[in-house]
Every structure is written in structure tokens, then in C-alpha cells.
Amino acid sequence: MSTTLRAEELVVRFGGHAAVDGVGLTVPTGSVTAVVGPNGCGKSTLLRALSRLLPTDSGRVLLDGEDVRRTPPRAFARKVALLPQEPQAPDGLTVVDLVTRGRDPHRRWYDQWSRPDEEIVLDALRRTGLAELADRPLHTLSGGQRQRAWIALALAQRTDVLLLDEPTNHLDVAHQLDVLDTVTSLRGLTVVMVLHDLGLAARYAERVVAMRDGRVVASGPVARVLTPPLLREVFDVECGVLTDPETGRPVVVPRRVVR
Numbered sequence: 001m002s003t004t005l006r007a008e009e010l011v012v013r014f015g016g017h018a019a020v021d022g023v024g025l026t027v028p029t030g031s032v033t034a035v036v037g038p039n040g041c042g043k044s045t046l047l048r049a050l051s052r053l054l055p056t057d058s059g060r061v062l063l064d065g066e067d068v069r070r071t072p073p074r075a076f077a078r079k080v081a082l083l084p085q086e087p088q089a090p091d092g093l094t095v096v097d098l099v100t101r102g103r104d105p106h107r108r109w110y111d112q113w114s115r116p117d118e119e120i121v122l123d124a125l126r127r128t129g130l131a132e133l134a135d136r137p138l139h140t141l142s143g144g145q146r147q148r149a150w151i152a153l154a155l156a157q158r159t160d161v162l163l164l165d166e167p168t169n170h171l172d173v174a175h176q177l178d179v180l181d182t183v184t185s186l187r188g189l190t191v192v193m194v195l196h197d198l199g200l201a202a203r204y205a206e207r208v209v210a211m212r213d214g215r216v217v218a219s220g221p222v223a224r225v226l227t228p229p230l231l232r233e234v235f236d237v238e239c240g241v242l243t244d245p246e247t248g249r250p251v252v253v254p255r256r257v258v259r
């Protein structure tokens, strides 16, 4: 487990507008990074560019030192899994069908479904609390159950890198903690996740990338980035930053908008 991910001077434009505007990023192997910033600042676009879902206008993404445009899609999918913001599945697909697809990059069309594949899928279902719902069609699930099924799919891919766009979307507080405990406790896994909840970012991430207007305003260890002046600059919100007496980690208290 030692896949390295790096972006150099990335630019992604939609029409004339640069949604990602010269972003450089080095993601330390085995670290957990939260990408934060206001609506429309380019977080999802950055994640999609990192996962090669979006072509870049300039700059490059390097995976283990190789430009990802040269990495074949299946090889890429064995190393990097993406949870997009609003994933879509064909009608009628069941939870287990979806999670089983996580094994596709690891299997050739003529390979038999193996015991290890089966165990990996069951493990992903268990870790996301979905074992009981495995045979349910996705469209019959609640929003939070469906979100967990997509996370199970990403886990079943058994990649070194997980890119998660708002993984806690639709989740109740217990499942938010469950999912983030799971993805941040898998040893050696490199996680980059977009989070709107600064409390969760402060609690789970080791590093924070703060974006505004397509650019990285600050990037580094949580306590260095989640500071009142920086939060004001990025979000136009005055915040208090306290220390959780139990964990010693920062707790962000939003106080007022200062536009």
C-alpha cells in the first residue's frame, strides 16, 4: 500500500470559467485529507479531476509518479476509488449487485467469482451496516442507506486511495461516525474527502485543504488551517475554534456571517 497522488497546477474550465484554477496538491500516502470550502468553490471538480473523470485543461495528476492520462482505466480503478457526489445506478440494481461491481477492476471477464471476492464484498457490506439489506433494490432504500451502499462499493474496490465527495451526505449522526471511523481506520489507506461539516473535518482529517474560487487558500495540518482568520477568509464566517477536551482536536463553532 504505497500509492502516491499528486496534482500539479491543475486547471479545469467550464466555458470561460476556471472551476479549478491552478491547484497543486500532494497527498501524503496513508493520510486523511479533508477538502473544505464554500459552495461552488471547485471541491467536486477537483476530486473528479483527481479521479480522471474530468479532463483537465492544463496541469496534471500523477499517480505513483505517472500522469493518470497514461494509466489504463482498470489499472487506475485498482488503485483509486471515487464516491461521487450524486452517484446513479441502473433501476432495479440490488445492494449486493452494486457492491459486487467493486471487484470488476480486479477480475478479467473470464475469471470465476472467487471466495476472496465474496469475502471482500461481505466485509464491505458488514462495515457499512448493510448485510441485512444486501438483496434490496437500491431505489427502495432510504437516502442514507443508499449512500452507505455506494461507500460499500468503494470499499469493495480495495484500493489504496479513496476519493469521497461528501461521504456523510444523508447520514444520521451515528452513521456519520460509523462511516468516517471505518474509512479513516483502514490501515495505510489514503483518503481525500470533501466535507461540508467542519466539525467532522476537524475530528477525522489529519490535513485540510481549504478552497475558494477554484484555488487552494491554505493546505496543511488541521490545526494550522482551521483557524479563525482562515475560516473567515474562506467562508466569510466568524468562527470560534475550541479544543475538544477528550480528543485534543479543534472544534469549530460558527458564530456569524461577515460579508
Ligand SMILES: Nc1ncnc2c1ncn2[C@@H]1O[C@H](COP(=O)(O)OP(=O)(O)OP(=O)(O)O)[C@@H](O)[C@H]1O
Pocket: 014, 015, 019, 037, 038, 039, 040, 041, 042, 043, 044, 045, 046
Ligand atoms: N458540468 C459543469 N458545467 C458547467 N459548470 C460547472 C459544471 N460543473 C461544475 N460547474 C461549476 O464549477 C464551479 C465549481 O463547482 P463544484 O461542483 O466543483 O463546486 P463545489 O465546491 O463542489 O460546490 P458544492 O459545495 O456546492 O458541492 C461552480 O461554479 C459550478 O457551477
